[in-house]
Amino acid sequence: MPRTKKPKRARCYLCSQAMPVKAFSKYGYDILQCKSCQLYSLKFHQNYQDFVHDYYNEEFFMGSNDRIGYSDYEGDSWPETTNMRRYLHRIRKFKKQGKLLDAGCATGLFMEVAKVAGYQPYGFDVSGYAINIARKKFGGRVKRSTVSAAKYPEKAFDIITLFDVIEHLEDPKKDLLHLKKMLKDDGLLMINTGDAGSVLAKIQGKHWHFFVPPQHLFFFSRKTLSQLLEQAGFRVVKIDYKGKWVSLRYFLNLLRQIHQNKLAAIAYRLVAHTPIGKLPLYLNFFDNMVVYAQKKQPRS
Numbered sequence: 001m002p003r004t005k006k007p008k009r010a011r012c013y014l015c016s017q018a019m020p021v022k023a024f025s026k027y028g029y030d031i032l033q034c035k036s037c038q039l040y041s042l043k044f045h046q047n048y049q050d051f052v053h054d055y056y057n058e059e060f061f062m063g064s065n066d067r068i069g070y071s072d073y074e075g076d077s078w079p080e081t082t083n084m085r086r087y088l089h090r091i092r093k094f095k096k097q098g099k100l101l102d103a104g105c106a107t108g109l110f111m112e113v114a115k116v117a118g119y120q121p122y123g124f125d126v127s128g129y130a131i132n133i134a135r136k137k138f139g140g141r142v143k144r145s146t147v148s149a150a151k152y153p154e155k156a157f158d159i160i161t162l163f164d165v166i167e168h169l170e171d172p173k174k175d176l177l178h179l180k181k182m183l184k185d186d187g188l189l190m191i192n193t194g195d196a197g198s199v200l201a202k203i204q205g206k207h208w209h210f211f212v213p214p215q216h217l218f219f220f221s222r223k224t225l226s227q228l229l230e231q232a233g234f235r236v237v238k239i240d241y242k243g244k245w246v247s248l249r250y251f252l253n254l255l256r257q258i259h260q261n262k263l264a265a266i267a268y269r270l271v272a273h274t275p276i277g278k279l280p281l282y283l284n285f286f287d288n289m290v291v292y293a294q295k296k297q298p299r300s
Contacts, residue, residue: 012034012036012037012039013039013041013173013218014034014037014039014224014227014228014231015034015036015037015039015227017034017036017037018034018035018036018037020032020033020034020035020039020041021033021035022043023040023206024205024206025206026206026211026213027213027214029042029043029044029213029214030042030043031043031206031211031213031219037223037224037227038197038221038223038224039218039219039220039221039224040196040211040218040219040220041217041218041219042213042214042216042217042218044170044213044214044217046214048170049146051214052126052146052168053126053128055067055214055215056125056126056127056129056130057127057128057129058129060127060129061073061074061106061107061127061129061130063249063253063272065257068212068215068254068257068258069215070250070253071247071249071250071252071253071268071272071277072247072249072272073106073107073130074107074133075278076246076247076249076250076278077109078245078247078278078280079244079245079246079247079250079280080109080245081109081112081113082245082280083242083244083245084109084110084113084163085113086242087110087161087163087190087192087242087290088110088113088114088117090240090290090292091159091161091188091190092117094159094188094237094292095158095159095187095188097118097119097158098119098120098157098158098159099119099120099122099156099157099158099159100114100119100120100121100122100157100158100159100160100161101121101122101123101124101152101156101157101159101160101161101179101182102114102121102122102123102124102160102161102163103123103124103147103150103160103161103162103165103179104124104125104126104147104162104163104164104165104168105123105124105125105130105134105142106125106127106130106134107130107133107134107137108121108123108133108134108137108138108142110123110161110163111123111134111137111138111141111142112137119159121138121141122138122141122142122152122157123138123141123142123143124142124143124144124145124150125142125144125145126144126145126146127144128144131143131144147165147169147175147178147179148171148174148175148178150178150179150182152182153182154181154182155181155182155183155184155185155187156182156184157182157183157184157187158183158184158186158187158188159187159188159189159190160179160182160183160187160188160189160190161189161190161191161192162189162190162191162192162193163192164192164193165191165193166191166193166218166220166225167193167194167210167216167217167218167219167220168215168216168217169217169218170217172218172228173228173231173232176189176228176229176232176233176234177232177233180232180233180234180295183295185295185297186294186295187294187295188292188293188294189229189234189292189293189294190290190291190292190293191225191229191290191291191293192242192288192289192290192291193210193220193225193288193289193291194208194209194210194219194220194287194288194289195220195221195222195241195287195288195289196208196210196219196220196221196224197221197222197223197224198221198285198286198287198289199286199287200285200286200287201287207259208287209254209258209259210287212258222239222289222291225289225291226239226291229291229293230296233295233296234293234294234295234296235293235294235295235296236291236292236293237292237293237294238291238292239289239290239291239292240289240290241284241286241287241288241289241290242284242288242290243282243283243284243285243288244282244283244284244288245280245281245282245283246280246281246283247277247278247279247280247281248271248276248277248278248279248280248281249268249271249272249277249278251281251283252264252267252268252271252272252277253268253272255268256268
């Protein structure tokens, strides 16, 4: 009988040097790691377009038990906008004004902060629920789209931001190349994501709060994200770490969902819909990295 050919195993998405191997399983999904560059990635077999259009619905933003997301995104706007103002403070050191594109804008909270500061904000998001809210604030300046399908003129923007977005992308290198076309030659790209090389990530291992399949497909360290940006034609100009303000109910929601903490689940049910649940907490585990990059310019 003829031998059945085994399917070829794909080499590492980032470095192509080695075959990623299973690091661990979580929630029934395998998370792989390249032993050469150390990039973590999710073994993802679903149709990506179908998945993202279905997953990021109202339940994701409103504390559903079967969506690891927010407790009440709009209801927790104070801590969210406080974080956004702190990000914008750093952006202003690079670009004090101009047109800004928020890729993955959700309900438009960062766009609101940017507008107040004098920028011209635009945005898009894959979530129909979030975009319907954002449209009430910004009308035609927001679109429902994935990164790969987003259509804007070339070199239209001075700043492009991706807050907690890069880890959700199926092909982040391709998407970065797409966004680069929309960015001016002296423009700024800002990416915020978890650092899989952080001390906390190494201590917690598979229990690290950013290892959240199936919504997160890639888990970058400062080294691997810098390598990805280099491949996409960017140069990193700065990396820093920011703490975050969150509501008490958001924090409890993460504990009950990601860590399956029963006490947190009880506490969440008690405070989620009370003023106590809105109490702000400042958390800094030094695993939330913010990367600023610019286009690499051709040598003259």
